[in-house]
Amino acid sequence: MTKLESRWRRQHWIQFTVFISILLFATIALFVIDNLLLSFVVAVVCSYIVSPVISYLEGHGFSRIVAIIGVFVVFNVLLVLSIWALSPIVVKQLSALKESLPQYVDATVKVFNSATAMLNSNSGGVFHFDVSDQVKDWLTSKSTQIATSLPGFLSSSASVLVLSPLLVFFILKDGHSISRQILRVVPNSLFELTLSLQSQISDQIGQFIRARLLESAIVGAVVFIGLWIMGIPFSFLLAVIAGVANLIPYIGPIVGAVPGCVIAFADTGFGGQLILVGVVYALGQLIDMIFIIPLLVARIVDLHPVSVILSVILGAKILGVLGMLISIPVASSLKVILVNVYRHLTDDVV
Amino acid sequence: MVNYIWENIFRRNPKDAEVDTVLAENYIFKALSKAELLFVKSLVHYRIYKPGESIFRQGELGVGMYIVVRGNVNITVEDLSAKDELMQDVFVTRLTRGDFFGEIALVEQTGRRTATATAADETILLGFFKPDLAEIIERNPRTGVKILTRLGEVLGRRLKETAERFTEVKRELRELAQPSPDDKT
Numbered sequence: 381m382t383k384l385e386s387r388w389r390r391q392h393w394i395q396f397t398v399f400i401s402i403l404l405f406a407t408i409a410l411f412v413i414d415n416l417l418l419s420f421v422v423a424v425v426c427s428y429i430v431s432p433v434i435s436y437l438e439g440h441g442f443s444r445i446v447a448i449i450g451v452f453v454v455f456n457v458l459l460v461l462s463i464w465a466l467s468p469i470v471v472k473q474l475s476a477l478k479e480s481l482p483q484y485v486d487a488t489v490k491v492f493n494s495a496t497a498m499l500n501s502n503s504g505g506v507f508h509f510d511v512s513d514q515v516k517d518w519l520t521s522k523s524t525q526i527a528t529s530l531p532g533f534l535s536s537s538a539s540v541l542v543l544s545p546l547l548v549f550f551i552l553k554d555g556h557s558i559s560r561q562i563l564r565v566v567p568n569s570l571f572e573l574t575l576s577l578q579s580q581i582s583d584q585i586g587q588f589i590r591a592r593l594l595e596s597a598i599v600g601a602v603v604f605i606g607l608w609i610m611g612i613p614f615s616f617l618l619a620v621i622a623g624v625a626n627l628i629p630y631i632g633p634i635v636g637a638v639p640g641c642v643i644a645f646a647d648t649g650f651g652g653q654l655i656l657v658g659v660v661y662a663l664g665q666l667i668d669m670i671f672i673i674p675l676l677v678a679r680i681v682d683l684h685p686v687s688v689i690l691s692v693i694l695g696a697k698i699l700g701v702l703g704m705l706i707s708i709p710v711a712s713s714l715k716v717i718l719v720n721v722y723r724h725l726t727d728d729v730v
Numbered sequence: 731m732v733n734y735i736w737e738n739i740f741r742r743n744p745k746d747a748e749v750d751t752v753l754a755e756n757y758i759f760k761a762l763s764k765a766e767l768l769f770v771k772s773l774v775h776y777r778i779y780k781p782g783e784s785i786f787r788q789g790e791l792g793v794g795m796y797i798v799v800r801g802n803v804n805i806t807v808e809d810l811s812a813k814d815e816l817m818q819d820v821f822v823t824r825l826t827r828g829d830f831f832g833e834i835a836l837v838e839q840t841g842r843r844t845a846t847a848t849a850a851d852e853t854i855l856l857g858f859f860k861p862d863l864a865e866i867i868e869r870n871p872r873t874g875v876k877i878l879t880r881l882g883e884v885l886g887r888r889l890k891e892t893a894e895r896f897t898e899v900k901r902e903l904r905e906l907a908q909p910s911p912d913d914k915t
Contacts, residue, residue: 438869560775568779572786572793572859575775579861723791 392567399565417699419540421706423547427555428586429593430455434552448552456545463541466616473617480613480646485519487646577720581713588709595672596623599633599664603640606660610653612643622664628704629688633668637661683712749776749856752799755828758880766873773865775857779849788846792835794859798825801853805831807845824850833884836863 410417430451437447559578566574600623607615618640625636637658644657683691688708695707753759753767753774762770777796779785785796788808796803806819822845825831835841836858867874 435868439871444869556772563775568777568783568785571775571777571857572791575857575859575861576791576793579864 392565395565399562415539415543418702419543419547421702422540422544423551425589425593426455426544426548427551428589430548431552431586432590445553448549452545452549452552455548459541459545469616473614477614477617482520484642484646488519488642491642491645573720577717580716580720584712584716585709588712591672592627592708595668596626598672599623599626599636599668602664602667603636603660606663607640607657610656610660612640612647612653612657614639614643618643622661626664626668628701629692629708631692631704633661633665683708683715687711687715745776748799748854749774752797752828752856756797756830757884758830758833758877761876761880762873766870766876769870769873770858770866770877773858773862775859775862777855777857779853779855781849781851781853783849785847785849785855786832786843788843790843792832792838792841792843794836794857794862795830795833796847796855796857797830798827799854799856800827802826802850803829803831803853803855804848804850805845806848819846833881834888836860836881837885 410420433451434444434447437450438444442450563571563575563578600619603622604615604619607618612618621639622633622636625632628635640657640661641654644654647653688711691707691711692704695703695705695710697703699706749771750767753771759767759770774797776799779801785803786792803825805822805825807822808818809820810818831847832843835843863874863877866877
């Protein structure tokens with residue numbers, strides 16, 4: 381081995397070791413420090429949302445730092461204003477919900493009772509179920525748990541609200557130079573492949589996040605307008621739940637519709653209002669399925685439904701609700717990597 | 731001490747100065763202003779190759795072009811008709827400081843490399859790739875247009891040269907096929 385080659389190898393090893401150490405340290409920090417992972421995910425999502433605006437401003441002659449500061453200020457002012465405007469409504473609706481929870485627990489137990497009664501009579505006495513007590517106990521414990529964990533949840537949201545904007549600022553300002561530093565440790569033989577992968581994954585995740593958030597916002601808006609017109613209580617909270625739940629494929633829309641249906645049932649029982657609430661949620665999903673998914677989401681993420689379900693289950697198992705939310709972009713990134721590496725190895729032109 | 735600080739505070743890194751010069755002299759970036767060159771510099775990739783190291787191989791998927799900052803690059807093509815394996819690589823040209831290659835990959839969808847590029851000695855290259863060009867177009871369309879115009883000119887010139895060479899070879903083949911007057915006698 382020549383002197384030059386040994387110098388090269390040493391340099392590469394140092395670069396590689398430093399890179400792996402930083403990566404390990406960052407990963408440990410993300411999982412150990414409270415709310416850092418959530419704040420980081422929120423920051424990545426926000427930076428993907430605002431990055432086209434920053435590029436647009438840069439294209440119109442603003443320097444990147446001025447564009448970032450401008451967008452950052454506007455974004456934070458809007459955030460503060462929306463918190464200021466919405467927090468009284470949310471607090472009011474949450475405390476009202478806390479008071480009404482026993483009523484909704486009873487309504488849910490009633491649904492189970494009528495369902496089990498129907499099952500018992502239709503089975504001709506073969507089966508005899510009585511789950512009302514278990515359901516009532518479970519629902520009561522869960523609703524008490526929600527009520528007691530709410531202050532903790534709100535305080536952790538506050539730390540995310542403080543940490544995320546800071547992370548957004550640094551991702552937008554230094555994200556490019558950080559990714560270039562990471563690319564520096566990639567060996568020459570893999571450099572073009574890695575660069576191409578990084579760019580494709582970043583594009584795909586960006587488009588996916590923007591499309592999914594737009595989808596959720598539209599579903600949430602449809603649900604809010606529908607429920608508000610019908611005079612259903614907690615319409616804003618229910619719309620937020622429907623919108624957030626909609627981010628989880630397949631299971632999300634059903635989970636998001638349950639609270640609204642329970643409230644409608646508790647108020648009027650089986651009847652017109654329950655059907656109308658169901659129609660509102662279905663309308664939100666219909667608009668999503670007919671317009672938004674074919675036009676935006678399907679074009680971006682081409683994953684088989686089975687892969688989607690498996691990814692969601694795996695995500696839920698590893699990281700809970702956060703895992704369910706990020707499972708699809710992670711799965712589609714893995715797909716991009718696998719397809720490109722396969723193409724690179726087999727010289728297959730697709 | 732004070733002198734040392736003042737002497738060094740405005741001194742440019744030699745590596746930076748070299749990159750600046752190579753970028754400013756390159757035909758594709760020649761129309762850019764100083765600020766635009768600075769922007770391009772923040773996007774290009776500084777890569778170091780050891781002697782004999784492959785930069786890319788013929789048939790591989792290409793993502794962009796390279797500019798030689800220091801050292802030499804050998805361009806070869808595979809002659810598949812050659813029976814001896816050692817004779818398969820046909821030397822085409824040697825590129826030196828300021829030369830650039832692989833620019834077709836910047837505009838092709840899934841472009842394959844048409845030749846093999848190898849570092850002849852310790853070589854420093856600047857890589858300018860499709861994602862970098864896309865970023866320039868998105869963040870600074872005016873600079874993007876300037877680069878694309880120059881790139882179009884380069885590709886057009888290469889096409890013209892190839893067409894001329896093709897006509898020349900065709901004429902030579904025709905001449906070879908026609909019997910000379912000496913043969914008739």
